[in-house]
Amino acid sequence: MLDTELAIGEVSERSGLAVSAIRFYEDRGLITSDRTAGGQRRFRRDVLRRLAFIQAAQRVGLTLDDIGAAMAGLPADSGPTGPQWKELSAAWRPMLDERIALLEALRDQLDHCIGCGCLSLERCRLNNPGDRAAGLGAGPRYLLGDHPPA
Amino acid sequence: MLDTELAIGEVSERSGLAVSAIRFYEDRGLITSDRTAGGQRRFRRDVLRRLAFIQAAQRVGLTLDDIGAAMAGLPADSGPTGPQWKELSAAWRPMLDERIALLEALRDQLDHCIGCGCLSLERCRLNNPGDRAAGLGAGPRYLLGDHPPA
DNA sequence: CGAAACCGTCAAGTCGACTTGAGATTCTAG
């Protein structure tokens, strides 16, 4: 227990993730672990940082594949270090900004529709399929729409 | 063709949705249609408004169930009328604001982490499970997290 | 009238992200 390594249950408790989810992430290669002689997982503390990172990224709407790709450039055994973290954050910033802009546009558009009573949603920019910024396509599968092919 | 009713293919083209998706929505009770003598669907024009509405709502991250519930109060055969639209929009506004706030918080937090180099993501508010606003839980299943029990 | 284009109903499949269950093994506190 004073051990630096954490059992999966501890990781679960500290990260707020289900044990099954943690195993799933390991299967997907997002995190790694050592094993005890008996075969149980023991995680290095930095896995918490990775998991936190994963959770944050998911909230932004990235898929595990995206996240895995982004983390592929990081050293496998540690959380992101300074410059790497910087790089990642910089890479995601435009996407964050885009999502925010989209949500704001939606809200304002809604306000506009309320204000003018036009009810012409189908003519609103909200549904302009040609517009990259608004026409994000097919719904929830990828959250707020596409994540850049990045 | 000068007919006021639209065949499913036309609806598809005008709405940008796949024919199969439109049928799916009808199964789910989100839209309705008449049938020709031969059994083909014929949609009233206002179905376009409904579909537009559905698409907009999805982009905000609502499930079809949510959308169905919200539209349940509307007259089945027409798009939302003035006051109803107003009511709906008003109901969704707080959620939109919350989502926007979340995204902004995430972005700013990311900036902060870059700035200070603390790398202490796990201590950041981003992952505070007790905080309703930030601890939105379990990822993509419900898009950017929970939609209010509304 | 007849071919091409469109539409119908199922049932089953897909995708992402996990969860659940079964049955066996390992750890740890008393």
Next chain:
DNA sequence: CTAGAATCTCAAGTCGACTTGACGGTTTCG
């Protein structure tokens, strides 16, 4: 040392939102 809490693996299930496929009927245009 032992009871019982934690873990293990692996297969299968779930959920939301659709899509795909098989197979057959309907509309429309020339």
